[in-house]
Amino acid sequence: MIQLQKISKYYPVGLGRNFILKEIDLTINEGEFVSIMGPSGSGKSTLLHIMGLLEEPSDGQYLFEGERVDRMSEKKRTELHRGSIGFVFQAYHLIDELTVYENIETPLLYKNISSSERKSRVADVLDRFNIVAKKDLFPSQLSGGQQQLVGIARAIVSEPRVILADEPTGNLHSDQAKSIMELFKELNEKDKITIVQVTHSDVNATYGNRIIQIRDGHIRS
Amino acid sequence: MFRNYLLVAIRNIRRNKIFSLINVLGLVIGIAASTFMFVLIYYELTYDKDQADKSRIFRVNTSFAINDAAPIGGVCFPLVQAVKEEVPEIEIAAPVFSNHITRRITVDGKNFKNQKLASFAFIDEDYFKLIKYEWLLGSPASSLNDPFSIVLTKSQATEYFPNLSIDKISGKQIILDDTIPVTVTGIVADLKGHSDFSFTQFLPLKISQTAPFKNFFHIDSWGNLSSSNTLMVKLRSESDTLKVRLALNAIQAVHTPKDEVRTMGLEPFKNIHFTPYNTFNRTASISSLLTVATVAGLLLLLAIINFINLTTAKASSRARETGIRKSLGSTKKQLIWYYLIETAILTFIAAIIALLLLPVLVQLFKGFLPQDFLIEDCYKVEVILFLLGVSTLTTIIAGIYPAVVVARYQPVEVLKSQVIQSGGGSWIRKTLIVSQFTVAQCFIIGALLVSKQINFAINRDPGFSKDAVLVINTPDRSNPLHLRQQLMERINTLPGVQTVSLGAIAPLASGAMFYTISYTNESGDQSILTEMRFGDSLYLPLYKLKLLAGRNITTSESTTEWVANEQMVKAMGLRSPDEAIGKLVNGHPIVGVVGDFNTYSAQSPIRPLLLGNNLKESKNIHILLQQSGNRAVVWKQAIEKMEGLWKNIYPKSEFEYSFLDQAIENMYYADKQVNTLLNFSAILAMLISSIGLLGLVIFTTNKRTREIGIRKVLGASVWQVTHLLTLEFIKLVAIAFVFSIPLAWWYMNKWLSAYAYRTEMSWWVFVLGGIIMIILALITISFKTIRAATGNPVTALKTE
Numbered sequence A: 001m002i003q004l005q006k007i008s009k010y011y012p013v014g015l016g017r018n019f020i021l022k023e024i025d026l027t028i029n030e031g032e033f034v035s036i037m038g039p040s041g042s043g044k045s046t047l048l049h050i051m052g053l054l055e056e057p058s059d060g061q062y063l064f065e066g067e068r069v070d071r072m073s074e075k076k077r078t079e080l081h082r083g084s085i086g087f088v089f090q091a092y093h094l095i096d097e098l099t100v101y102e103n104i105e106t107p108l109l110y111k112n113i114s115s116s117e118r119k120s121r122v123a124d125v126l127d128r129f130n131i132v133a134k135k136d137l138f139p140s141q142l143s144g145g146q147q148q149l150v151g152i153a154r155a156i157v158s159e160p161r162v163i164l165a166d167e168p169t170g171n172l173h174s175d176q177a178k179s180i181m182e183l184f185k186e187l188n189e190k191d192k193i194t195i196v197q198v199t200h201s202d203v204n205a206t207y208g209n210r211i212i213q214i215r216d217g218h219i220r221s
Numbered sequence B: 001m002f003r004n005y006l007l008v009a010i011r012n013i014r015r016n017k018i019f020s021l022i023n024v025l026g027l028v029i030g031i032a033a034s035t036f037m038f039v040l041i042y043y044e045l046t047y048d049k050d051q052a053d054k055s056r057i058f059r060v061n062t063s064f065a066i067n068d069a070a071p072i073g074g075v076c077f078p079l080v081q082a083v084k085e086e087v088p089e090i091e092i093a094a095p096v097f098s099n100h101i102t103r104r105i106t107v108d109g110k111n112f113k114n115q116k117l118a119s120f121a122f123i124d125e126d127y128f129k130l131i132k133y134e135w136l137l138g139s140p141a142s143s144l145n146d147p148f149s150i151v152l153t154k155s156q157a158t159e160y161f162p163n164l165s166i167d168k169i170s171g172k173q174i175i176l177d178d179t180i181p182v183t184v185t186g187i188v189a190d191l192k193g194h195s196d197f198s199f200t201q202f203l204p205l206k207i208s209q210t211a212p213f214k215n216f217f218h219i220d221s222w223g224n225l226s227s228s229n230t231l232m233v234k235l236r237s238e239s240d241t242l243k244v245r246l247a248l249n250a251i252q253a254v255h256t257p258k259d260e261v262r263t264m265g266l267e268p269f270k271n272i273h274f275t276p277y278n279t280f281n282r283t284a285s286i287s288s289l290l291t292v293a294t295v296a297g298l299l300l301l302l303a304i305i306n307f308i309n310l311t312t313a314k315a316s317s318r319a320r321e322t323g324i325r326k327s328l329g330s331t332k333k334q335l336i337w338y339y340l341i342e343t344a345i346l347t348f349i350a351a352i353i354a355l356l357l358l359p360v361l362v363q364l365f366k367g368f369l370p371q372d373f374l375i376e377d378c379y380k381v382e383v384i385l386f387l388l389g390v391s392t393l394t395t396i397i398a399g400i401y402p403a404v405v406v407a408r409y410q411p412v413e414v415l416k417s418q419v420i421q422s423g424g425g426s427w428i429r430k431t432l433i434v435s436q437f438t439v440a441q442c443f444i445i446g447a448l449l450v451s452k453q454i455n456f457a458i459n460r461d462p463g464f465s466k467d468a469v470l471v472i473n474t475p476d477r478s479n480p481l482h483l484r485q486q487l488m489e490r491i492n493t494l495p496g497v498q499t500v501s502l503g504a505i506a507p508l509a510s511g512a513m514f515y516t517i518s519y520t521n522e523s524g525d526q527s528i529l530t531e532m533r534f535g536d537s538l539y540l541p542l543y544k545l546k547l548l549a550g551r552n553i554t555t556s557e558s559t560t561e562w563v564a565n566e567q568m569v570k571a572m573g574l575r576s577p578d579e580a581i582g583k584l585v586n587g588h589p590i591v592g593v594v595g596d597f598n599t600y601s602a603q604s605p606i607r608p609l610l611l612g613n614n615l616k617e618s619k620n621i622h623i624l625l626q627q628s629g630n631r632a633v634v635w636k637q638a639i640e641k642m643e644g645l646w647k648n649i650y651p652k653s654e655f656e657y658s659f660l661d662q663a664i665e666n667m668y669y670a671d672k673q674v675n676t677l678l679n680f681s682a683i684l685a686m687l688i689s690s691i692g693l694l695g696l697v698i699f700t701t702n703k704r705t706r707e708i709g710i711r712k713v714l715g716a717s718v719w720q721v722t723h724l725l726t727l728e729f730i731k732l733v734a735i736a737f738v739f740s741i742p743l744a745w746w747y748m749n750k751w752l753s754a755y756a757y758r759t760e761m762s763w764w765v766f767v768l769g770g771i772i773m774i775i776l777a778l779i780t781i782s783f784k785t786i787r788a789a790t791g792n793p794v795t796a797l798k799t800e
């Protein structure tokens, strides 16, 4: 599903380069649940952004479902964002001007899903995340943890084939974190959705079937 | 999807109230001003828009080939009949002679004045073939048979006979100038829409052959020309234009007086509302309309620039949204649409407000609109279409660039980092601000220069004395010379009156009087198109004309001698005023030469002129009032007494007078209009630019709140911080000033070149304009900067 070949990411510093990721080789198969761990600043978010087509690698090749990402047209990438990839941001990134309900509905709008189906799907995730009461509030009226829940809800509502989640439970109580992890596990097992999550928590990492340790731009498994 | 866009757009507009307000305000000004100007231009362009066969209809013009004078929109009386009989290519030849003869109209004992432009005409049956009226009573064939009949439009008939039905009005009598009874034989419906043919009452041209009118028409003269005598013709085919012109010239040439050259021309129907020379109705100036259109375009452009500026400055705050939406699968195109919708909403809000403001503007600028303009003329489908068009265009021009800028953000740039650069190069924004202020600055300098020119023209020494001069027009009819002389002598004895003279028009007057005179020198007979003045021996001293050679004219009933001006001496090919003394012109000697004086507004150069001693031609009484003592009281009493004397001598006519200096000032009406337009535009341009500047200042200052806080913690004073913030913007305004100098200079130079007498483009005008703008900009900027600078640094740092 996801194939990274000698992927590097660096930023120019003075005359030299500051490598964030160095020649990463990584393959994630369909149906896997992978946890990425590592210290702060080690490049986890960067790696996830690259997988999510939000950022371009400086070097190396990335194949998504066997297709070279760098050769994809803008249109094809947009297609992938609409249908295949659900992204949960570390910083939530909800749209301030939209209510909880509308935020979750937005990816469905881009997928041209009928209004009645949208309604039922959004209602479904609101229910699942226990935030029905909050559906008409704006992000600024939510706590950090609640915003995070909405971010996850938004990522899964369009039923993507891969969920890329950047510290999805960083701001949640451990009970809530547990239920999210169980939800991920369920999605992974029942619906065969591939999941890649970044986490600092050893407990959460164990929900996955593989853990990747990243340090100094290298993978140490 | 669309609903979602709309929703977010509206929420965004509401969340950024000040920004939206500033944006909408700028747009309202731009759109309202340009719509107002559109209404004005559209009104002028749609005169007689439904007239059939326009391309085959022409007005016959006469021009004197000599002196390059502009053509006159009239013909000699006998030409009308000749054209009807001798030119087969002409289908209809319709004389439309304005009736300036009738002064008073009496209906059932009630008096009405014949004052309005193009309200009373002499016509024949053919007129109604050319201009189609709906006949409510009578018919073109039957109603004009008797010379003493009159045809009225419905509105005029209702004014004269308010309580009568149409058939009751038929056969009613109307008395013209107390002595001439005419009978109502026809009533037509008023023309729909605005027309140059706004006549409301018609007399058969035949009446010109009858005793009471004969003397006013030069029925058999091929030399006498009046611009009131318009001849409209309709050709059988457009392609005959050249043939008809040749035929007209051939007819006129046979009869044209010796030594004179006249050229007949055809003025296309579509031009007659716009030809600057005389015709029977008010005309509009194409160049003024172009100026108005340019100003409208510029104001709208300023508003658009404002919008682009503010929106791109604020783009960074939308960047995160772009990033998120892209990561959720939005295409760039969808995002551009999304941001365009927001612009469209703001623009349409502005358009609606502009539409509501329109009647207010019409009321406010009534003096600027044609007198026949009605409020209803604003509520037209075309105006709504224009508003829709302008709004759409504004949305596209103003919205597309900011939308592209915002939609271009890549997710990773904006989702990862905390600090986001504002959208678009800041140099683009600076360029826009500079161009905005350049336009505003040009308007300010232009407005200053135009009012300087008008002041100059009005207060300039015209070469004669115009202060404290009162002119009384005596009646045209039943007004033998002895009555005028009687009135004059009695006025002369009134206290407060210094000198009284009987003369034709004043030295400087809006109605021109031209004769073609003949003069013989070594190379044979010459003719010179000459401006004429007539008066008695007191005319020259009353107006303090400077005698350069010879003597003043003596008083005489008919012309016996002339006083010439310097231009006349030149036109006769003579080297000095002295040489002119004794030379014969039209058989009478020149006895004196006066220095040149202006005979028309500052736009025209001085022409050759003769002052003749002909009392028959002298129907105005010129009165020089005493200038000592309490003028207001003395003059008022004198004028009241004059009116008393007038009533004794002309009991049936109304007393009318005008002060010469005021009459001269009124001649600058058109210039004053340009001035009003420029003042108004300068204010609006400045307002829009200031609003834009304010928006940008608010934005920049908000963004720099943290920096300001840190600087203050480090010890910067309020003044230092204000200075820092202000300098950045004032630099832009200063650059705009520099750019505007050559632009304003070039344009105003062009404008001034239309004047034979023009004011200087003094440097201080430019400096003053610059100072005004800098001060306004400083005030605008200080609204925000001072508050930012005096703010508490701790709050600034905390909120960040």
Ligand SMILES: Nc1ncnc2c1ncn2[C@@H]1O[C@H](COP(=O)(O)OP(=O)(O)OP(=O)(O)O)[C@@H](O)[C@H]1O
Residues within 6 Å of the ligand: A011, A020, A038, A039, A040, A041, A042, A043, A044, A045, A046, A047, A090, B416
């Ligand atoms: N535009 C940039 N220019 C230079 N360095 C950058 C840039 N963007 C990110 N970095 C660097 O890349 C490194 C990796 O960042 P990244 O966000 O991937 O770390 P992370 O592993 O997700 O850390 P955390 O656990 O704190 O979220 C950081 O050291 C950061 O300073």
Ligand SMILES: [Mg+2]
Residues within 6 Å of the ligand: A044, A045, A046, A090, A166
């Ligand atoms: Mg991270």
